[in-house]
Amino acid sequence: MTIVHEKTSTQLPGIASLPMRDFKTHRDNFFDKMENNSIAFFSAACEVTRSNDTEYAFCQNKNFYYLTGFNEPDALLALLKIDNNQQSILFSLPKDKSHEVWHGRRVGQDKACQYYNFDQSFVLDELTSLVPEYLNNLNQVYFCFDNSEMSQQVFTWLSHVRSTARQGTKVPEVLIDASPIINDLRLIKSANEIEVMRQVNYISGLAHQRAMQKTAAGKFEYQIETELLHEFSRHGARHPAYASIVAGGDNANILHYTDNGETLQDNDLLLIDAGGELSGYAADITRTFPVNGKFTAPQKLLYQLVLDTQLTVIAAIKPGITFAKLNQIANEYLTQGLIDLAILSGDLAQLLIDKACKKYFIHGLGHWLGLDVHDVGDYQNNENKEQCREFVAGMVLTIEPGLYMPNDDYELEEQWRGIGIRIEDNIVVTEQGYENLTVNSPSTIIEIEALMNDKE
Structure with missing residues (x-):
């Protein structure tokens, strides 16, 4: 199943920062405790x-x-x-x-x-x-x-x-x-904090667009990293929120790869995990796209599975839901998708009990976001390490499913090896449901290929 991914367009906003009265409000709130x-x-x-x-x-x-x-x-x-x-x-x-x-x-x-x-x-x-x-x-x-x-x-x-x-x-x-x-x-953001995060996401989205347009086989990963930093800075986010991950090909299967020193190869994917920092607040966006601007057939199948999983999870976000429930949704969707691709085999119910998809989805689904990239806030884990804190309006979090299939996993068919994919958006929980702050960073196959093949 393919889910339609709708996005809105906006103009680059003016640079936001918190008014000084907000910091006094933060102090007053602590005084109350x-x-x-x-x-x-x-x-x-x-x-x-x-x-x-x-x-x-x-x-x-x-x-x-x-x-x-x-x-x-x-x-x-x-x-x-x-x-x-x-x-x-x-x-x-x-x-x-x-x-x-x-x-x-x-x-x-x-x-x-x-x-x-x-x-x-x-x-x-x-x-x-x-x-x-x-x-x-x-x-x-x-x-x-x-x-x-x-x-x-x-x-x-x-x-x-x-x-x-x-x-x-x-x-x-x-x-x-x-x-x-x-x-x-800190876990519950004010309207002004959310506006700053909305803007740093927009700036970071522009940086991801620039990276897609500047990527080509034969360039070094660090050359794409400099394009990101340039775009962050020229729009007011003068520092990255964290060390940028620019991982071509099999390097994407290293979760915190930051060497960014290898040459980009034709027919490989490039995974970029990068976000700017504005007035202290972080964006945390990941996009994965083809170096040459065109997904291969195996890349397209895996990519669409990750994207559809992400959109299914995001659509479920609202007050009262938990990361535990979102993880259940993600694992069910990914597991069925991997069965359909013959990467996993067996009974769906048993594979879910065995957490079989975690062989390929090797990290958490998301985390809190704010002044820190992995922001503070109790997840209220239960005895099974499930994150049971109910979402409330004002929380900001990431949703970032992925699939990682390293070159040295010889249990996989050759067509899947060396592919690493992660797609990460930043989400605000609202009274009505959610707002996706990552509005201008292309994530559908059609959007990515169209942008990368329009070099003007």
Whole structure:
């Protein structure tokens, strides 16, 4: 069965970013989850040295960014809730003319309050004196337990407060992991967050179009990667959300192939898994297409099976459904399709029990998407490792079925070997069902071949 795949067209929108009031809303939402007479700490990322005196491109800690919108390293956010009064306090690097000549301007403490809506802002050097004062007589401290440096710092502060007990100080007795709270907040996107993700998907779709049009036998995989990066950047997504996978032929059977160094061969498929990042939010799109612009007969059969599986799964998305149910739909469709192609044989019901299609569909069906490519949020796995969390409006996720048939699998007929296919779209759960954000990246055989053979 072939499912009609309808897409809408749109013009390139203006560059979106979250207004500062949204970051304050994120803080307010976290405050609502805090107990009274408590404090929460979130640290910014540090710069990471690449070699000698050069650093990698700075990437802010995503929880810190979600709560602040502040994009400098080595900062700290404190959320203080006393007698139900809320204060957001930023500690950051000071203004420094000498440093700024070499490395760029800093926000400084005055603008941090004016522009980012913090209640107070101090230089980092004041942490040592002020934080113990905040901690005195509080009941609880929130921080992300998986952040080892933050954990160590909190225990140091608590130890300092405890050492002054003779002066009448009282150390908080309850430590609470902030990760589950902020993970749940980040899982449900606001309208503005979805608009940013809609735009980064559109930009990323343009990049996938460009890659299809620039691909030809004899080019290197990395040359196609540069076309992607060019298109991301020229539309405002200045960084990729993750290392791009540009995998020709049998390289597509390596799930996280990022060498991107081999020559593209005629009659092979090219799998590209790539997405841009815009205002911190990621796109994650995969397309698979023929290097020469024309699917071979075996490629076409497998590709259509993956595409129809994906569209069947996406059509089922609505509030209340789970990844577990979507996986059931995908496995049933893929298994029957592999039987029809004589790649699997036997009774459908037994093959489903045996999870026979997982030999060729070797990864998960999808994941949460947002500030991280594999975004935070509890999947609520049961004892059978099935993901049972019910979808609600505002969740964003990927749907990415695939089939992988490596050259060295000699149980396969030769016509299937060396083929790796994945198709991945980004989906928002809506009150009515879903919205596919990946609207302008061709995925049907007709669309792909038409685009690739129109080089103008």
